[in-house]
Amino acid sequence: MKNQPQVPIFDAHNDALLRLVTRTDDGPEAFVQGVEHGHLDLPRAEAGGLVGGIFACFVPSPKTPRQKVKRTVGGYEEGFPASLDQAEALQKTVAMAASLFRIEALSEGRFKVVTNVSQIEDCLASGTMAASLHIEGAEAIDTDLNALDVLYQTGLRSIGPVWSRPNAFGYGVPFRFPSSPDIGPGLTDAGESLIKACNQKNIMIDLSHLNEKGFWDVHRLSDAPLVATHSNAHQLCPVSRNLTDRQLHAIRESDGMVGLNYAVCFLREDGENRADTPFSVLLRHLDYLIEHLGEDRVGLGSDFDGATIPEVIGTAAGLQDFVQAMREHGFDNALIEKLCYKNWLRVLRLSWGH
């Protein structure tokens, strides 16, 4: 069992950059050398076969006044986290993007920031980790979209128009369980312009934190495959962040895809934030997503360094244990390769145009 070859993994969402700029004992150098905390650094990525990933620049909401989580019968309800100022968001986004480029510079060829799929394939062949720059919540972008042009030139190739809060472009879905994702209004006029601009530039639009009205607005406006990089099946875990069967159907029709989120509170049917969540719960979501999207439209979107993940995976170094659980579940090698990286390469090529 231990002699199985490593299956390469391309992961569509991590929040490691926020950790790097937040902790005083962390940063680009620590990422390259390896640290004890968090989920993801270069040595643990290499140990786990994590050959590529989408690195999010996520700017948290101001801490005060503290966001209240209200307990409800069988669940919880969060209000909207506070909105962000554009200048502050841009400054923090630039700091996170700079960290990504510093990792590349320090890595001596082990880590490369990529902007197309051929570069990812070159990285796969040479054993270099491929990283794509993403912003989670477009607060850093002004409504004239000037910052969009500049960030694009620095390598930005995917955008979540909103995180789970309102901004100039739309309304993110607040965290509620159990709850439909249909909370709040759809995209603003500026949000519609952002979607069209992303289509023009072949920037992938990430639907993962949009509320349902915003989702259907993107469905109506966008000519690209619909993509949710880190979301799960609402039918199995009825949290507002997950995708309903109707949404999955629209994603399938558009030939887009969904990345399985390892966040236990988006996996478990009880919505609890418990790390002692077994592989069977992740595999149930994979089965369901494959049933509703087809084998070519499901991948992985860990949420490393952004969530509580199952202790059976632990960190990026434990990813091949998840692959082994897929084998034991009965997935054949062809399907495992699709889920682990081939499907993301396919959809990234469709989204980016090359």
Ligand SMILES: [Zn+2]
């Ligand atoms: Zn997220």
